[in-house]
Amino acid sequence: MPRRRPLRPLTWAIAIASTTAIVLVFALRPSSRSTAAAAGPRPRAAGSPSAAPVSATAIAGVFPSASVLPANLLRFSIEFSAPMSRGRAYEHVRLVDSANREVDRAFLILDEELWDHARTRFTLLFDPGRLKRTLRANVELGTPLREGRRYRLTIDREWPDATGRALAGRVEKSFSVGPADRAKPRVADWRVDSPPAALSRDPLRVSFPEPLDRALLLSSLTIVDARGARIAGRVTLGAEERSWRLTPDQPWSSGAYRVRVDPRLEDLAGNNLTRVFDVDRTADEREAAPQTERPFAIAPRRAPATSP
Amino acid sequence: MKGKWPVVSGALLVTGVVSAFVLAIAPAGRSASAVSAVGAPFALTSGTPDIKSAGVLAFGPDNVLFIGDSDAGAVFAVQVPDAGPAAGTPRFRVDAFDTKLAQALGTTPDTLRIRDLAVHPRSRDSYVTVAVTRPSGEESVLVKVTPAGAVERVALAQVPFSKAEIANAPTAADKDRGGDPLRPLTITDMSYSDGQLFVAGLSGEGFGSTFRRLPFPFASRAGAGMTGVEIYHTSHSRYETQSPITAFLPLQLGGAPHLLAGYTCAPLATFPMAELTSRPKVRGKTIAELGGGNRPLDMIELTYNGKRHVYIANSHRTLMRMAVDDIERAAPMTTAVPDAYVAAGAPYVAIAMVGVLQLDKLDAGHFVSLRRDTASGRLTLESHPASMFWQ
Numbered sequence: 286m287p288r289r290r291p292l293r294p295l296t297w298a299i300a301i302a303s304t305t306a307i308v309l310v311f312a313l314r315p316s317s318r319s320t321a322a323a324a325g326p327r328p329r330a331a332g333s334p335s336a337a338p339v340s341a342t343a344i345a346g347v348f349p350s351a352s353v354l355p356a357n358l359l360r361f362s363i364e365f366s367a368p369m370s371r372g373r374a375y376e377h378v379r380l381v382d383s384a385n386r387e388v389d390r391a392f393l394i395l396d397e398e399l400w401d402h403a404r405t406r407f408t409l410l411f412d413p414g415r416l417k418r419t420l421r422a423n424v425e426l427g428t429p430l431r432e433g434r435r436y437r438l439t440i441d442r443e444w445p446d447a448t449g450r451a452l453a454g455r456v457e458k459s460f461s462v463g464p465a466d467r468a469k470p471r472v473a474d475w476r477v478d479s480p481p482a483a484l485s486r487d488p489l490r491v492s493f494p495e496p497l498d499r500a501l502l503l504s505s506l507t508i509v510d511a512r513g514a515r516i517a518g519r520v521t522l523g524a525e526e527r528s529w530r531l532t533p534d535q536p537w538s539s540g541a542y543r544v545r546v547d548p549r550l551e552d553l554a555g556n557n558l559t560r561v562f563d564v565d566r567t568a569d570e571r572e573a574a575p576q577t578e579r580p581f582a583i584a585p586r587r588a589p590a591t592s593p
Numbered sequence: 594m595k596g597k598w599p600v601v602s603g604a605l606l607v608t609g610v611v612s613a614f615v616l617a618i619a620p621a622g623r624s625a626s627a628v629s630a631v632g633a634p635f636a637l638t639s640g641t642p643d644i645k646s647a648g649v650l651a652f653g654p655d656n657v658l659f660i661g662d663s664d665a666g667a668v669f670a671v672q673v674p675d676a677g678p679a680a681g682t683p684r685f686r687v688d689a690f691d692t693k694l695a696q697a698l699g700t701t702p703d704t705l706r707i708r709d710l711a712v713h714p715r716s717r718d719s720y721v722t723v724a725v726t727r728p729s730g731e732e733s734v735l736v737k738v739t740p741a742g743a744v745e746r747v748a749l750a751q752v753p754f755s756k757a758e759i760a761n762a763p764t765a766a767d768k769d770r771g772g773d774p775l776r777p778l779t780i781t782d783m784s785y786s787d788g789q790l791f792v793a794g795l796s797g798e799g800f801g802s803t804f805r806r807l808p809f810p811f812a813s814r815a816g817a818g819m820t821g822v823e824i825y826h827t828s829h830s831r832y833e834t835q836s837p838i839t840a841f842l843p844l845q846l847g848g849a850p851h852l853l854a855g856y857t858c859a860p861l862a863t864f865p866m867a868e869l870t871s872r873p874k875v876r877g878k879t880i881a882e883l884g885g886g887n888r889p890l891d892m893i894e895l896t897y898n899g900k901r902h903v904y905i906a907n908s909h910r911t912l913m914r915m916a917v918d919d920i921e922r923a924a925p926m927t928t929a930v931p932d933a934y935v936a937a938g939a940p941y942v943a944i945a946m947v948g949v950l951q952l953d954k955l956d957a958g959h960f961v962s963l964r965r966d967t968a969s970g971r972l973t974l975e976s977h978p979a980s981m982f983w984q
Contacts (some may be wrong), residue, residue, distance in 0.1 A: 370731060371724045372706035393857065396890065396908075397648060397708075397779045399795065402664050404646075409616065412858075447731040449704060456805075509790070 341453040342367040342446035344356040345405075347438065348499045349553050352459070352523040355466040356432045359555035359562060361409040361458075362500055363440060368404040368447040377444035379410060383435045391429035404447065406500065430462045431502040466554040467561050469575065470497060472546055478528075483539040484586050488521075491544055491579070492528040498551045499526045505550035506531075539585040543578045600748060619642040635670065636810040637753040642669045644749060646733045647722040650711035653809060658711065658720060660735070661792065668783065668792060669691035670809065672753040673737075676716035683717060685740035687974040690963065697744035698725055707972075710951040713959045719953075719961060719974060720747065723822045738974060757811040759792060785809070786843040790854070793838040802851075804838065806869070842892040842903065846921050853903065853920065855889030859910075861939070863920065880923035880936035884910060891952035893960055898981040904960065905941070906949040912962075913941040914982060944982055 304409075346364040363378075376391040380388040392409055399408035411429055430436060444453040474494050481487035487506060499522060506529050518533040550560035555562035557574040642660075660669045687693065691702040698705070706724040713720065719738040726821035733749040759778065782793045790807040790920060841854040843866070850866040854877070862877040872956065883889065887909040894903050894917070901917035909937055916939075923939040950972075952961035961976045 368730065370706075370726050372708075390886075394888075395779065395781070395795065396888075397663060397781055397795075399779050400664070402666065405666065445726060446729050447726065449726040539761070567637075 295391060299536070303480040308493065316395055324557055329458070341450060342369070342442060342451040342539070344456045347440070347456060347458040349496050349526060351496045351553075352461065353463045355486065355552045355554045356398055356428055356430050356461050356462050357465040357562070358430060359411055359551070359553065360498075361408065363407045365405045365407075365452075369400070369407065370445045370447055370449065371400065371404070373445060374398045374407055377441040380429065381437045381439055388429050388436070396400070398477065399569070401500075408500075410539075419546050428465070432462050432464055435459065435461045453573060466495070466556060468550060469556050469558055469561055470495065470550065470552050472522045472544075472558070472576045475544075475579060477579060480542075480581050481482070481537050482535050482586065483583050486536050488532040489537075489581075490528055490530045492523070494527075496526040500527060501547075501550050502526060505547040507545045508533075509543050509545050516542070537583050539583050541580065541582050544578050546577045546579070548577050551555050611624055612942060634810070635672070635755065637670065637755050639751055639753050641750045642752070642754045642756060644669055644733065646724070646731075646780060647972040648708045648737050649780045649783050650709045650720055650722055651783040651785050651790070652711050652714060652720075653790065656713070656715075657809075659785060659790055660694070660722070661709075661783050663779045663794075663967070666759060666778050668757045668759060668780070668790065668807065670755045670757075670790075670811065671749065673713070673720070673747065676713070676718060677719040678715045679740065681701075683955055683976055684978070685717070685744040687738060687740075687741075689971055690738070691972040691973045693742060693744050694721070694723065694736065694738075697736065697746070698723070700725055700727065707963065710953055710961070710963055712953045712955050712965050714954075714956065717955060717976075720961075737961075755811050757790075757807050759794070759805060759807070781838060784841060784843055785787070791841065791843065793841055793854075802858065804869075840889040840892050840905075844894060844903070844917065844920075846917070850947075854894065854906065855892060855893050857888040858885055859883040859887040859889060859907070860926075861889075878923075879926040879938070880920055881915070881941070882926065882936055882938040883907065883941070884934050886934060890950065891951055893954040895954065895960060895979040896957055897983060902979070904944075904952065906962070910943070912944040912946040912949050912952075914944055915939055917942040918929055942982075 290305075343366045344363060345366050347576075348362045348364070352534065357509055362512055375392070378392070380391045391411060392410045395410075399410070400406065415569050436459075438455045438458040439587070440452075440458075442452045446452065470493070476492045478490040480486055481489055491506065502522060503520060506520075508518075508531055510516060516531065516533050517535070518531045521529065521530045523530065551562075553555045558577060612851050633652040634655070637657075643665065644660060644662050645664035646662055647660050648663055651659045653659055654743070655674050656673050658671050658673050660671060662669060691705065694707075695705060696920070704726045706726075707728050708722040708724060710719055710721045712718070721738060723734045723736060725734055726732075735749060736744055737747050738744050759780075778794050780792055780794045784791045788809060790809050792805045792807060794805070807853045838854045839857050841852055844851050844853045844863075846853075847884045848862060852864045852866060852869065854862050854864065856862070859882065860879050861883060862879045864877045883905070887907050890906040890908055892903055892905050896902070903920065905913040905914065905915065905918060919939040926938045946962070946964070948965040948967055949962045950965060951961075953961050955961050955976050957966060958979050959976050962972065964973050964975065966973060
């Protein structure tokens, strides 16, 4: 059960004053970039004697990184600089409203916490029963987040890492709440920004009209050439997870390419390409398969202009 | 929100909630450390399983212990040494279990997180998975507790074992995704029955509630035999919820094998096993609401005086007993309960036992519980006869 502990007035004042998404009470550098290879911070191995960290484990990022989030937000993910302990997460995260009251029962508590394999990324799910319209919890309690209000997700410094030590500092993510999102992301609405030049290793950027789920985004997009071969490279995400960039390992060749999307990619409300999270199942099943590819071309390099 | 209904209640909704599951015959991989063929009937090989984090446990046939490893996205089948059949009474009680466990591991109780418990059906030894936080990092440990209260670590080097990889979501899209990082998969419960291991899980990224059947011995060909199945959870509501199964039990109902599945907040639903294999979509039947704000932790079946009952340990309720007759008779729930915390559907008896964190069947008439005492806060490991709840 979440503990109720009043925040100190100073801390609260700082949070109100802040217009940024994350208030870092300790001097932490938020991570704004990530790569597919090291989806997030580089983990240290748990359990080996050489893993003893020189500095305390820090919170490397809290996602989504946007400062306005949908009322039916499905999950937060919290990334750490080193492996964390297991079984203590729900004691150390709280959702607090602008009157400094904890939002009760906002999250889905699982005996087996949701960690990635390196135990450096924790997924915190909102209680799905409160997000879906007409479900009992939704009718009686409403959604945990109300449109137009401000909230803070607070993460205790006392959350022990895998070696039992406290974190480098406590972290708050402050955000305001926008309308609920009950629309599927549509690949047709995406933009492939000015394709890179042939023979260059310039990044290809795909932009979205809304933020998408960071963890899924890192693994859901691929670029394939005309033969269907996948283009290897380094993936980074743009601000607020509204864009995706691939820097290829090899220079681009001219020709036809496609952005290929795993239809399980979700937006911040858990809507994926094939279904809305809060869905009228019977109506939805009749819909056509979604578009999952977006073609683009890289033009041949023009020869330098010569005078006739 | 104080004083209002605290949790979900899906139950209610039970009415119509749809749960997406994926049923798959999972591929199996072999560890590179395997060296020689032993344990012939189950295709086990001797070696050191590359377990990252031992979690959910279930016993299979012939001393085979299944160990769920969410970090590795795999289930390991490990053959533990046969300690022989236990003699004497199946009643035992280990007081101050948390202290004894900490002493055996050279640490203090506050560094321990007990993850699961399974009882060896012949030796009556309890096997417990524990996460230990040490200055050098988290350690994942399997321990054995004898009925006399002796606690010892179980060595997992050079043991007969096999491994089934289950992290990959079984959809066609995966074929295009070679080399991508595996999605985190959390194994929430496992159970073995008649040559098959059932595994319930949840992916944190896609929020997919998954249910898998793995034939045991594990298939040797990686990537073979995947089938996707979606299961509907109850009938009438128009809205989907992908609530995770927190505990389940294979159960004979009306002479046919079924799955009894417990969800967070806290509906109980049944699914015919036959339909879980052969049809693309199966509609589950919600037969009870255990009361909101709760989640079932473990379920077992026991027989007393010729009557079969299911016992359910809960996070925010007492131990419950439900007659299998009542489960078979229950009409599908199609309406919400009238108020917060109200239970409905198949009736249950609230047994005067609270704080049960782990539950496993010991034999036809006994079970083992790991319980936190409300007065002392200490953990007690104890076996109980089903008869004690009828006298």
